[in-house]
Every structure is written in C-alpha cells, then in structure tokens.
Amino acid sequence: xxxxxADYPTSAAYDEMLDAxxxxxxxxxxLYPILAHMSAEELRTLSDSLASNYFDAGITFDVGGVExxxxxxxxxxxxxxxxxxxxxxxxxxxxxALEAFLDDTxxxxxxxxxxxxxxxxxxxxxxxxxxxxxxxxxNGVRIHVGGIDLIRTPEGDVRVLEDNVRVPSGVSYVIxxxxxxxxxxxxxxxxxxxxxxxxxxxxLLAALRAAAPxxxxxxxxxxLTPGVYNSAYFEHTLLARSMGVELVxxxxxECRRGKVYMRTTEGLERVDVIYRRVxxxxxxxxxxxxxxxxxxxxLVNAVRTGGVALANALGNGIADxxxxxxxxxxLIRYYLDExxxxxxxxxxxxxxxxxxxxxxxxxxxxxVKPVDGSGGKGIVIGPxxxxxxxxxxxxxxxxxxRGWIAQPMVQLSTVPTLIGDKLAPRHVDLRPFAVxxxxxxYVLPGGLTRVALPEGELVVNSxxxxxSKDTWVLAGSSRPPAEQRPVESRTSSLPxxxxxxxxxxxxxxxxxxxxxxxxxxxxxxxxxxxASC
Amino acid sequence: MLSRIAESLFWIGRYIExxxxxxxxxxxxxxxxxxxxxxxxxxxxGDLLSLMGVQSDEPSRDELIRLLSDDxxxxxxxxxxxxxxxxxxxRAREVIPSEVWEVINTTWHQVPVDRRDRRISFFEWxxxxxxxxxxxxxxxxxxxxxxxxxxxxxxxxQADMTSRLVAASTLVETNPWPAVLRGCGxxxxxxxxxxxxxxxxxxxxxxxxxxxxxxxxxxxLDGVERSLEMITPARxxxxxxxxxxxxxxxxxxxxxxxxxxxxxxxxxxxxxxxMADVQSTCDAATKIISSSFFSVDDLTAWTTExxx
Numbered sequence: 001x002x003x004x005x006a007d008y009p010t011s012a013a014y015d016e017m018l019d020a021x022x023x024x025x026x027x028x029x030x031l032y033p034i035l036a037h038m039s040a041e042e043l044r045t046l047s048d049s050l051a052s053n054y055f056d057a058g059i060t061f062d063v064g065g066v067e068x069x070x071x072x073x074x075x076x077x078x079x080x081x082x083x084x085x086x087x088x089x090x091x092x093x094x095x096x097a098l099e100a101f102l103d104d105t106x107x108x109x110x111x112x113x114x115x116x117x118x119x120x121x122x123x124x125x126x127x128x129x130x131x132x133x134x135x136x137x138x139n140g141v142r143i144h145v146g147g148i149d150l151i152r153t154p155e156g157d158v159r160v161l162e163d164n165v166r167v168p169s170g171v172s173y174v175i176x177x178x179x180x181x182x183x184x185x186x187x188x189x190x191x192x193x194x195x196x197x198x199x200x201x202x203x204l205l206a207a208l209r210a211a212a213p214x215x216x217x218x219x220x221x222x223x224l225t226p227g228v229y230n231s232a233y234f235e236h237t238l239l240a241r242s243m244g245v246e247l248v249x250x251x252x253x254e255c256r257r258g259k260v261y262m263r264t265t266e267g268l269e270r271v272d273v274i275y276r277r278v279x280x281x282x283x284x285x286x287x288x289x290x291x292x293x294x295x296x297x298x299l300v301n302a303v304r305t306g307g308v309a310l311a312n313a314l315g316n317g318i319a320d321x322x323x324x325x326x327x328x329x330x331l332i333r334y335y336l337d338e339x340x341x342x343x344x345x346x347x348x349x350x351x352x353x354x355x356x357x358x359x360x361x362x363x364x365x366x367x368v369k370p371v372d373g374s375g376g377k378g379i380v381i382g383p384x385x386x387x388x389x390x391x392x393x394x395x396x397x398x399x400x401x402r403g404w405i406a407q408p409m410v411q412l413s414t415v416p417t418l419i420g421d422k423l424a425p426r427h428v429d430l431r432p433f434a435v436x437x438x439x440x441x442y443v444l445p446g447g448l449t450r451v452a453l454p455e456g457e458l459v460v461n462s463x464x465x466x467x468s469k470d471t472w473v474l475a476g477s478s479r480p481p482a483e484q485r486p487v488e489s490r491t492s493s494l495p496x497x498x499x500x501x502x503x504x505x506x507x508x509x510x511x512x513x514x515x516x517x518x519x520x521x522x523x524x525x526x527x528x529x530x531a532s533c
Numbered sequence: 534m535l536s537r538i539a540e541s542l543f544w545i546g547r548y549i550e551x552x553x554x555x556x557x558x559x560x561x562x563x564x565x566x567x568x569x570x571x572x573x574x575x576x577x578x579g580d581l582l583s584l585m586g587v588q589s590d591e592p593s594r595d596e597l598i599r600l601l602s603d604d605x606x607x608x609x610x611x612x613x614x615x616x617x618x619x620x621x622x623x624r625a626r627e628v629i630p631s632e633v634w635e636v637i638n639t640t641w642h643q644v645p646v647d648r649r650d651r652r653i654s655f656f657e658w659x660x661x662x663x664x665x666x667x668x669x670x671x672x673x674x675x676x677x678x679x680x681x682x683x684x685x686x687x688x689x690x691q692a693d694m695t696s697r698l699v700a701a702s703t704l705v706e707t708n709p710w711p712a713v714l715r716g717c718g719x720x721x722x723x724x725x726x727x728x729x730x731x732x733x734x735x736x737x738x739x740x741x742x743x744x745x746x747x748x749x750x751x752x753x754l755d756g757v758e759r760s761l762e763m764i765t766p767a768r769x770x771x772x773x774x775x776x777x778x779x780x781x782x783x784x785x786x787x788x789x790x791x792x793x794x795x796x797x798x799x800x801x802x803x804x805x806x807x808m809a810d811v812q813s814t815c816d817a818a819t820k821i822i823s824s825s826f827f828s829v830d831d832l833t834a835w836t837t838e839x840x841x
Contacts, residue, residue: 049654178568179564182564182567182568183654186563186567189567189568190566190567190594192570193570193571194570195570196568196569196570196707198568198711199708202708220728221728241721241724241725242724243724243728244723244724244725244726244727244728245728475570475571477571478571498583498584498586498809498812499586499809499812499813499816500585500586500587501551501585501586501609501690501693501694501812502547502689502693502815502816502819502820503608504540504544504617504823505823505827
C-alpha cells in the first residue's frame with residue numbers, strides 16, 4: 001500500500017489510521033501491514049467483490065430508482081479498547097438519561113418544575129405527543145433501541161452530535177458489513193481480535209419480549225414496516241428474519257377492543273409487541289395523519305390501554321429534538337447525578353437573543369441545523385453556502401428561532417477510503433446502537449461508521465449518498481462474560497467412540513487398483529497398434 | 534438392476550451430500566474461528582478434524598482447510614468427494630441421464646484452482662454444485678430402484694453429517710447454535726418456526742427430530758427407511774430366510790425409536806455420545822446395505838483369491 005497512500009494528504013482533521021507525522025496509529029498496527037502488502041488492483045478486486053456480494057444478497061440502496069449495492073469500503077474503522085470503554089459508558093448513560101427525561105416529561109414533569117428545562121421547549125416540540133401523556137410502558141422502557149451519533153474532533157476527543165431515539169436505522173449494515181468483510185479479508189481477522197456483532201438480533205428480541213404487556217407469558221413480537229418501497233426495507237426484513245418474527249405492514253394488523261391482531265390464514269392472531277419502523281405521524285390514522293395508509297386504526301388506544309407494547313414508544317421525538325440535545329448534559333446531572341461521559345458539540349440555542357445575535361454575525365462560518373430534522377435534511381454549512389442561501393437562512397431563523405440551532409464547523413475525523421485506485425481521507429462519524437431491555441442498556445460493540453464519499457464533504461448520511469465501513473472494536477485477550485456460554489451447557493470433550501464417515505468397501509467400486517489395471521490391459525489388448533508403440 | 538450400478542449410485546449420493554455438508558461445516562466453523570476471537574485455534578481445529586474422522590498431528594486452520602477441502606490426497610476433502618462421485622458416475626454412465634453426468638463432470642473439471650482468498654465463495658460454489666446435482670437428478674431420473682439407492686445414500690450421509698454438526702456444538706465456547714443451525718442450512722427455518730428462541734433444547738429438537746426439516750437426523754433416517762422398504766424384497770427368499778437388508782431396517786428403526794423416545798434432557802446430557810451412536814448406526818447400516826445388495830461377497834472373494 002506504500003504507493004496507495006504515497007500522497008495521502010494530512011489535514012486539520014484527526015485521521016484514525018495515521019497520526020500527524022504519517023505514523024500508523026496503534027489500533028491499525030495489525031491491519032496496516034496486510035493492506036500495505038496489497039497492490040491497488042488487489043484492493044480494487046476485493047472492493048468489487050464486496051459490492052457484488054452485496055448485490056447478490058440484495059443488500060442494496062435505491063438511488064433514483066436504480067438498485068445499487070450499499071457502499072461498503074474495504075478499509076475498516078478500528079476503535080481501540082479504551083475508546084470503546086468510554087463510548088460504551090457514554091452511550092448507555094445518555095440512553096438512561098433520555099429514558100428518565102421521557103418518563104418524567106410524560107408523567108410528573110419534575111425537571112420542568114425544577115427549572116432544568118423550560119416548559120415551553122417541551123410543549124412546543126413538534127414531536128410531543130399528548131396522546132401518551134401519563135402512559136407508562138409495561139416495563140418502563142421507551143427507548144428499546146437508540147442510536148447515538150458520535151464524531152471525533154481534531155483533538156481526538158469523541159463528542160455526541162445527535163441522539164436518535166425514534167426509529168434509528170442502520171444496524172442491519174453493521175451485521176452485513178461484518179459478514180462481508182470476513183469473506184473478503186479473512187487474513188485480517190486472523191491477526192486481530194475483534195468483538196463480534198452477530199448477537200444483536202438476539203439482544204433485540206430479548207428486549208422486545210421483555211417489553212410485553214404484563215401477564216403475557218410467551219409474547220408474539222412483530223416488526224412493522226411501511227412496506228417494500230421504504231429505503232430501509234432491507235433492514236426490516238433482516239431484523240424480522242434474524243429474530244424469526246413476522247414482518248407485517250399496517251394492513252396486516254387489526255385492532256379490536258384494545259388488542260392488536262394480525263390476519264393469518266388461521267384467523268386472527270394476537271400481537272403483543274410491535275417493533276415499529278413507521279414514524280409516529282403515520283402510526284394511527286385515528287390519532288395522527290388521517291390520510292396515513294401505513295398505520296393501524298386504533299393502535300394508539302391499544303397502547304394506552306396496555307393491550308400492546310410499542311417499541312420504540314410514541315412521543316420519543318421530544319428527546320432527540322436538537323434543542324433538547326443542548327440540555328442533555330444538564331439532564332444527565334439532574335436525573336443520574338453523574339457527569340456526562342461524552343460531551344456535546346458546542347451549540348448555540350437560537351431562541352436566546354444573545355446567541356442569535358452572535359450567530360447571525362457569523363453565519364458564514366457556522367453550521368445551522370433545524371431542530372427536528374433527521375437524515376441531514378435542511379442543514380446549512382456556512383462556509384460552503386452562497387450569500388443567497390445565507391440570506392434565506394437568516395430570514396427563516398428570524399421567523400422561527402425555536403426551530404434552529406447553530407454549531408461551530410467541526411472537522412470530523414477521517415479514515416483512509418478507497419477512491420478510484422488510491423486511498424484518500426474521507427470524513428466519518430459513528431452511530432453505535434443501544435438496546436434497553438429494562439434492566440441494562442447494551443451497546444453493540446462497534447456501530448455503523450458512515451463515510452462522506454465526496455472529497456471534503458462533512459455531512460455524513462446514507463440518505464445523501466454516503467458510504468459505510470465495518471467498525472472493529474478491538475477485544476482483549478480474555479472473553480468478556482457477556483460472550484461466555486453458561487458452563488453447565490458445555491461438555492467440551494469429544495467421546496472416545498467417534499466414528500469416521502463410511503467409505504466404500506475396499507474391493508468395491510472405485511477403490512480397487514488391481515481391477516483397474518486389468519481393465520486397462522483389456523483395452524490395450526484389443527488395440528494392438530497402440531500396444532506396439 | 535446390476536449390483537455394481539446400485540453401488541455406484543449409492544456412493545454418488547453419499548459423496549455429493551458429503552461434499553455439501555463438509556462445505557457447510559467448514560464455512561461456519563472458519564467464520565466462527567474468525568468471529569469469536571477468543572477461541573484457541575489448534576484445539577478447535579483438532580476437535581473439528583476428529584469430528585470428521587480425520588487425524589492430524591499439528592491441527593491448524595490451514596490443516597483444517599487442506600484436509601477437509603483442498604487436498605486431493607485427503608479422502609475427506611471436498612475435492613476428493615467430487616472425484617469419488619465422478620469415478621462412480623463414470624461407471625454408471627449408461628444409467629445416469631446425461632445432464633446429471635454433465636453436472637458431476639463439469640463440477641470436477643471446474644474445481645477452482647486458486648482458493649486462497651476466495652475461501653468463502655468456494656464453499657458457496659461447492660454447496661451450489663451439490664444443489665444443482667440434486668435438482669437435476671430429481672427432475673431427470675426415473676424414480677426406480679436406482680433412484681432409491683441414490684437418495685438412500687444421500688439420506689444416510691445427511692443423517693450422519695447432521696449428527697457431526699450437532700456434536701460440534703459442544704466444542705464452542707459461546708452460544709453455538711447460530712453456527713450449528715447455519716451449518717445445517719437451518720438457521721432461517723428454525724428462527725421462523727421457533728420465533729427466535731434459541732435454547733439448547735429447542736435447537737436439538739429441531740435438528741434431531743423434526744420430520745419436516747430436510748436436514749434433520751430424523752428426516753434422513755426416515756428417508757433411508759423409505760428407500761430400503763421399497764427396494765428390499767418383501768417376501769422371504771426362496772430358502773425361507775429373511776432378506777438380509779431387514780437388519781438394516783431394524784437398525785435404523787431402533788435409532789429412530791431411541792431418538793424419539795429418549796427424553797430430550799437425557800440426550801442433551803450426553804449429546805456427543807448420542808451423536809456418535811447415530812454415526813455408528815449409519816455406518817453399520819451402510820455395511821449391511823453393501824453386503825446385501827452390492828457385494829455378492831463370495832464372487833468378489835473368488836476373483837480376488839486368484840489375483841492375490
């Protein structure tokens with residue numbers, strides 16, 4: 001690879017593989033030599049095999065109606081153990097704090113009464129759902145699955161960029177990326193101990209079963225998808241398949257007397273837990289958008305009366321509102337009495353006049369985001385915006401200051417990425433996934449590393465043509481208890497009476513050499529010409 | 534039909550099934566070695582090799598691949614399985630439809646030479662070729678006695694190989710069932726039937742006893758029994774003796790009964806031993822089938838006596 005990174009540019013950003021002097025960082029010490037031994041063609045061939053592997057498996061992304069393989073880069077992102085310890089603790093802490101915040105906000109409102117967070121901020125959020133006010137889910141969990149987006153600053157610190165506690169997507173790619181990389185780079189895996197990710201569906205299923213309404217012994221779990229045209233449909237099928245549960249659309253479900261049923265060939269079958277991948281607004285035409293074809297009429301009532309559990313819960317959107325994000329460190333201190341393990345990115349609240357004034361003067365150097373957007377929609381990056389765009393932005397912010405926040409432009413860290421036949425730095429973020437089963441918050445080792453493929457691009461999002469990388473969390477030399485099999489179910493020694501697979505009779509067909517010679521002689525004797533020469 | 538042809542067909546069935554099962558076995562266990570970073574490679578590889586009936590002095594990942602996949606000199610390798618299958622097919626060419634012969638022959642000729650970095654795709658290929666053979670054979674062969682010998686071999690091998698894959702579960706230090714299920718091609722099927730619950734008991738039940746799943750041990754034994762019943766002369770022989778193949782039916786029936794009526798916790802307690810029982814039953818049944826249908830032992834003895 002020496003020539004592959006010959007003119008690898010150094011920049012202001014933190015590169016995950018090479019330090020400022022071009023030296024290989026410790027986490028990449030085992031991987032680098034393997035990559036270094038490959039020529040550009042070899043790397044390209046492997047990269048193509050990743051793509052064709054994805055294409056064959058149907059792991060594709062719709063780009064303008066054309067199916068193309070979900071872009072997976074051949075160079076993985078490697079996280080050292082120490083970093084992961086911090087991230088794991090930080091993500092779990094954040095999920096716990098947001099759970100507490102949601103629970104409090106939809107019941108007593110302590111934090112609001114104590115002045116930790118302004119009342120108007122919550123009630124003005126577009127995602128605040130009055131329908132679930134006062135409703136507590138059966139096992140108290142609202143964030144069954146959370147995705148916390150992290151970035152690394154030029155100084156090498158990890159910061160939280162945003163929280164996703166509505167329907168975070170992308171975890172299927174964590175699983176398929178790993179399996180594709182094992183096929184493509186088996187040698188790399190033999191040199192490095194990497195924490196496995198294949199246990200995720202089991203964890204998720206356990207958490208979903210734990211969320212079932214009280215009194216249900218063997219809950220029926222389903223995954224609710226908007227349908228085949230949804231861009232994350234592949235993920236919905238993978239999760240349903242790997243959990244062995246039914247994948248349903250709204251029209252497959254029916255509410256009767258506060259219970260939910262699915263329509264099967266054997267009649268109606270009760271559903272206890274719905275892992276829904278449909279937004280709040282489309283979930284129930286009775287309560288939300290009456291024109292929704294994706295939802296189930298009566299679902300909200302079933303949730304309110306405890307007939308069915310919904311994961312993630314309704315109304316979680318207030319917790320990943322970007323203005324609430326600015327209060328999360330305070331919420332962590334308030335609810336958990338802990339200091340935040342991972343800091344936020346500095347953020348101006350534009351509804352505060354002083355902050356707004358400062359930001360308006362510096363619009364051209366800041367990043368301005370709508371508070372309820374996701375998927376990189378509506379973000380304006382000051383330095384890359386035209387004067388007209390900035391003027392338009394200024395008007396919109398003045399009209400609705402509650403709707404916007406501003407952040408300094410952070411140079412996200414970079415990882416070498418195969419572009420053409422060269423490795424070039426590309427900006428990445430990281431979305432670890434947390435699963436809350438009510439007793440503990442499990443963070444899947446790794447997460448989805450998303451890559452902004454255009455040079456210098458800082459908005460990293462798969463709905464905007466981003467790529468991805470397999471994310472390796474380096475493992476220690478001993479097995480963590482979570483990966484350990486209960487001792488009583490292991491016997492570990494083989495019996496003495498092992499039997500080798502049967503073989504044909506030695507004198508039977510195909511084994512008898514003397515017979516073979518005879519046959520050959522027969523042939524020679526009927527062909528005297530050949531015998532003579 | 535000719536005993537010789539019947540024997541060839543029987544072994545074609547066995548070897549092609551063995552090639553497929555070995556490919557699955559290697560695929561999941563090589564992945565597991567990679568995915569589970571805390572396994573000791575030599576121990577794991579040594580155990581896997583002994584499970585497949587192969588001895589090695591210095592077991593390692595490369596040895597595992599050499600002995601079970603690549604080395605034409607190792608009788609247990611996938612490559613050898615296909616060679617034996619082809620050898621047998623050549624002897625039975627006149628009764629095998631030409632498209633079936635072509636599948637076997639082209640597979641043998643197409644065995645990829647450079648398999649180093651294409652490891653996983655080689656296994657996929659091997660699996661695909663076995664599947665192609667099964668589909669072509671089923672769609673083009675008359676379902677006569679010859680066919681019964683072919684699928685009897687296949688079912689016998691399949692019961693045997695599933696028992697080895699199940700026994701491998703006891704060697705894995707993490708939850709072994711996803712890998713074992715994948716090895717039997719049963720992962721998705723199992724998850725759908727049992728709604729994702731992966732307890733030892735449920736998986737063992739599925740892989741050992743489920744008569745609807747085409748790779749369970751029970752399904753294999755059932756298949757052997759069906760074929761045997763169809764080809765064994767129902768009435769007693771002229772001399773009034775029972776046909777010898779009834780012994781094989783008895784053995785298979787006994788094994789089925791043992792699996793069916795032994796309480797599952799008891800089986801799980803001695804999973805390895807039980808699986809070894811399945812293997813010995815398959816082996817013993819093979820010997821009886823050989824001697825009663827193929828060998829015509831006295832005749833072979835007569836020819837070999839002169840040449841030795």
